[in-house]
Amino acid sequence: RKEVEQDPGPFNVPEGATVAFNCTYSNSASQSFFWYRQDCRKEPKLLMSVYSSGNEDGRFTAQLNRASQYISLLIRDSKLSDSATYLCVVNIRNQGGKLIFGQGTELSVKP
C-alpha cells in the first residue's frame, strides 16, 4: 500500500464548477500536510499547507481529518488556469525534512 494515495483522475470539469480532491495517508506519525500543484512538464509548486482546523486561500479550501487520516482540497469556481496535477504531500514525524508525495490527481478545466 502506498503511503499517500489520491484519486487517480483525470477530472474533467467545466469552468465555474466546484471540484474536490481526496487523499489518504497510512502513517499515523504524519504531522504536516500540503497540497502542491504541478503544471505539465514543470516543477511542483507549493499550493497550500493544510491545518487541522481547515484553511482557505481564495477559491481553495483544504481540510484535514486526522482520525480518518484523510486530506481534501476543494476548488470553487474553477478557472481554465487551474488545469494541472495536484499532489498531496505529507511529512512524517521524526523523519526530518522528508516529504512523501502522492501520485497526483490531474485536473482539466474546459471552457
Next chain:
Amino acid sequence: DAGITQSPRHKVTETGTPVTLRCHQTENHRYMYWYRQDPGHGLRLIHYSYGVKDTDKGEVSDGYSVSRSKTEDFLLTLESATSSQTSVYFCASGASSYEQYFGPGTRLTVT
C-alpha cells in the same frame, strides 16, 4: 520564486557511463533534495542533505551518490547509468525541513 537552477536541463547518455547532475540555489537554504519522477510512481526521494557534507539516503538511492561541499550546490551522480534511470530529476531546497522549492527539472535519457 526561490533561485534554484539545475544543469543540464536535458541529457542523453549511454548505458554504463557516469553522469552528474548539478543543483544550484542562491537562497542559502540549509536543506536540499534530489527526487526522480516517473509515471505511476510520482515523486520519489533519492538523497537529501541537511547541511554541508551532511547527506542521507532516500527511498530509491541505489545506483546514485551525492555530494554537497558548499551550501549552494548539491550534486547527484549516477555511477554507471542504466536504462531504468531514465527519468525526470528534480532538485529542491528549503530553509526549514517543511518547505521545499523545486528546480525546473532535468530530463535524462539512458540509451
